[in-house]
Every structure is written in C-alpha cells, then in structure tokens.
Amino acid sequence: MVKILHAADFHLDSPFAGLTSEQARARRREGRENIARLANYANAGHVDLVLLAGDLFDSGEIYRQTAETLAKALGTVEGRVFIAPGNHDYWDEKGPYAQVNWPENVHIFKSDALEAVELPELNCVVHGAAFTAPECTDNLFGGFRAEEDGRIHIMVLHGDLDGNAHRYNSFSKAEVAESGLDYLALGHVHAFSGINRLWRTTWAYPGCPEGRGFDECGRRGILVGTVDKGEADVHFVSFARRKYEIRTVDVTGREALEALETQLPPGGTAADLYRVVFTGETAAGVDLEAVRAVAAERFYHLELRDETRLTRDLWQRAGEESLTGLFLRGLLRRREAAADEAERLRIDRAARFGLAALEKREL
Numbered sequence: 001m002v003k004i005l006h007a008a009d010f011h012l013d014s015p016f017a018g019l020t021s022e023q024a025r026a027r028r029r030e031g032r033e034n035i036a037r038l039a040n041y042a043n044a045g046h047v048d049l050v051l052l053a054g055d056l057f058d059s060g061e062i063y064r065q066t067a068e069t070l071a072k073a074l075g076t077v078e079g080r081v082f083i084a085p086g087n088h089d090y091w092d093e094k095g096p097y098a099q100v101n102w103p104e105n106v107h108i109f110k111s112d113a114l115e116a117v118e119l120p121e122l123n124c125v126v127h128g129a130a131f132t133a134p135e136c137t138d139n140l141f142g143g144f145r146a147e148e149d150g151r152i153h154i155m156v157l158h159g160d161l162d163g164n165a166h167r168y169n170s171f172s173k174a175e176v177a178e179s180g181l182d183y184l185a186l187g188h189v190h191a192f193s194g195i196n197r198l199w200r201t202t203w204a205y206p207g208c209p210e211g212r213g214f215d216e217c218g219r220r221g222i223l224v225g226t227v228d229k230g231e232a233d234v235h236f237v238s239f240a241r242r243k244y245e246i247r248t249v250d251v252t253g254r255e256a257l258e259a260l261e262t263q264l265p266p267g268g269t270a271a272d273l274y275r276v277v278f279t280g281e282t283a284a285g286v287d288l289e290a291v292r293a294v295a296a297e298r299f300y301h302l303e304l305r306d307e308t309r310l311t312r313d314l315w316q317r318a319g320e321e322s323l324t325g326l327f328l329r330g331l332l333r334r335r336e337a338a339a340d341e342a343e344r345l346r347i348d349r350a351a352r353f354g355l356a357a358l359e360k361r362e363l
C-alpha cells in the first residue's frame with residue numbers, strides 16, 4: 001500500500017485579470033506559497049508519493065523565482081515527487097523546468113513516450129510522460145498495459161480523458177479500463193471529477209487547487225489517500241486559500257444590502273472573491289456604488305452587477321395617454337421582440353433612464 005497526494009493545474013504565475021495589480025501580485029505569491037503548504041501537508045500525512053499531473057506553471061514566461069521556489073518546496077517533501085508536464089508547462093530544454101536544479105526526490109517526466117520509474121521499496125512502479133509542446137495530438141496513453149507482476153502500478157499524466165478536441169493527449173475510457181493500472185492521476189480538467197473507477201483502475205482529476213476566476217468557483221483542492229493492488233481509497237481535500245463565488249440576489253421588495261446579507265455564508269467572506277448579481281424587480285435599479293461603499297470591505301474582492309428589471313406597475317403606465325405612455329409602448333414592443341435576456345435587460349435600463357428623464361420634464 002502506498003500513500004499518495006495527487007494535485008494538478010496550479011497554473012502558477014497566472015495573470016489574474018480582473019484584480020488590481022496589487023491583488024494579482026498577492027495572489028501569485030499565494031500560489032507559490034501553496035507549494036510549500038502542499039509539501040508540509042504531504043509530510044504531516046507521511047505521504048509516499050506526490051503526483052503532480054501538469055500545468056504547474058501557467059506558461060513558459062514565469063517569474064524567475066517561481067521554478068526555484070517550486071524546486072525548493074518540493075525538496076522538503078519526505079516522499080518522492082513525480083511531475084508530468086502538461087500543455088501550459090510542457091517540457092522543453094529551454095523551458096521553466098530546465099532553468100533550475102531539481103532535488104533528488106523529484107522526478108520530472110521529459111519524454112512524450114511513457115517512462116516507468118521503479119520504486120522497489122514501495123513495491124510500486126510510477127509511469128508517466130510529458131507534453132513536449134503546447135499541443136499533443138498523439139495519444140500518450142493508448143496501448144499501455146501494466147505488467148501483471150504483483151506490483152502497484154500508478155500513472156501520472158496530463159491529458160483529456162474522453163475528450164474530443166484531440167489536441168491535448170486524448171484517450172478513451174476503454175483504454176483506461178484495459179490498462180491494468182491501480183491508480184491514474186490525471187491533470188488538465190480544472191473541475192474535480194469525482195473519484196472514478198474503470199474495471200480495476202481508479203482515476204481522477206483533482207481540478208485546480210486554487211480558483212483563478214469566476215469560471216473556477218467553489219471548493220477547490222487536492223486528492224489524498226492510499227493505493228493498493230486493484231484498489232484505491234482516495235478523497236478530496238479542500239486546499240484553496242480563497243474561493244470565487246457567484247451569488248444571485250433577488251431584491252424584489254427588499255433593500256439590496258439587506259437582501260445580500262441573507263445570501264452570505266455565516267463563516268464570513270473576508271478571504272473570498274464574490275460576484276453579486278442583483279435580480280428581481282425595482283423601480284430605480286440598484287445603487288451599486290452605495291452597496292459597494294458599505295459592503296466592499298467585507299470581501300477580498302467584490303464585483304456587483306445590476307440585472308434587475310423594471311417593476312411591472314411601471315410598465316403598466318404604457319397604457320397611459322401621455323408622452324410616458326407613448327415612450328413605454330415603444331419600448332415594450334421592442335422588449336417583446338427582443339432576441340435574448342441581455343437585450344431585455346438593456347431595454348429595461350433604457351425604460352428606467354427614460355422614465356427618470358420624463359419625470360423631470362413633467363415637473
């Protein structure tokens with residue numbers, strides 16, 4: 001039995017567009033610190049193998065110290081570390097992995113042909129391969145069969161299981177089922193896949209351990225557990241320093257701040273990045289600047305959107321024989337013909353501005 005820790009898709013030195021440059025810098029630093037946290041976590045759990053399935057760096061254009069920081073942190077791991085470079089951090093003689101000296105316990109797969117590393121002390125073999133370019137139209141996995149030799153066979157690989165793009169090492173579930181592997185540690189898909197099984201092979205994508213935008217919301221983490229012949233007992237562990245969350249807040253008949261309050265978790269949001277979308281019906285819309293002035297300090301980062309629609313009784317004024325009625329009738333016709341929700345929201349906004357202007361004129 002071997003104890004493993006499986007992680008992937010750190011995307012260190014991501015640009016973090018959408019944050020201030022100061023926060024983006026802080027988040028990049030936190031990303032690098034995550035590696036040391038990971039090493040400490042592995043040591044505390046007496047992990048034998050740390051399996052890192054690619055996309056550790058976001059690109060070849062990393063900050064100079066990043067590879068050094070990674071090498072130093074992984075050198076403190078008491079077990080062995082295996083890295084299978086992916087499409088963002090593909091192996092290249094001039095690439096980021098080649099810039100530093102790696103400690104002895106770290107093995108980086110450097111070939112786009114599968115390689116086997118034997119670990120007799122663990123009765124285990126770790127297989128792996130590398131992307132050697134930003135795309136890999138070959139199937140690095142296909143045809144692989146683990147020897148039936150009583151040893152535990154594990155593979156760490158970046159790739160697209162059941163993918164149809166064929167640009168990122170696509171391979172099939174049938175191939176995994178035939179592999180005879182005990183555990184397949186994958187990287188590439190950024191959401192946790194769940195722990196899956198195909199015949200005797202357990203496989204999983206851990207997802208990225210730290211969200212980097214509102215397309216990577218919620219709990220993020222790593223996988224830890226044990227692998228034995230024909231069985232793996234692996235589970236997800238939350239690891240992210242900060243979460244991205246999107247909350248939809250209906251403000252119909254309520255103050256925006258009050259409504260927002262009911263949607264927030266009891267544990268607080270000071271460490272997290274939130275996008276709040278106000279919906280429902282209002283006469284005047286939501287004063288986003290007023291909400292921001294009060295609420296912003298309670299979040300690491302707060303984005304606000306007003307997607308409320310005009311209250312129904314205001315649209316009813318379309319029946320009036322007045323300039324307001326005429327104006328609203330015109331918009332209502334366009335609203336009924338609108339192609340999508342976004343266009344309807346734009347028309348609601350136009351109605352609001354128009355009504356405000358008309359009210360001033362009528363005074």
Ligand SMILES: [Mn+2]
Pocket residue numbers: 009011054055088188189190
């Ligand atoms: Mn990735």
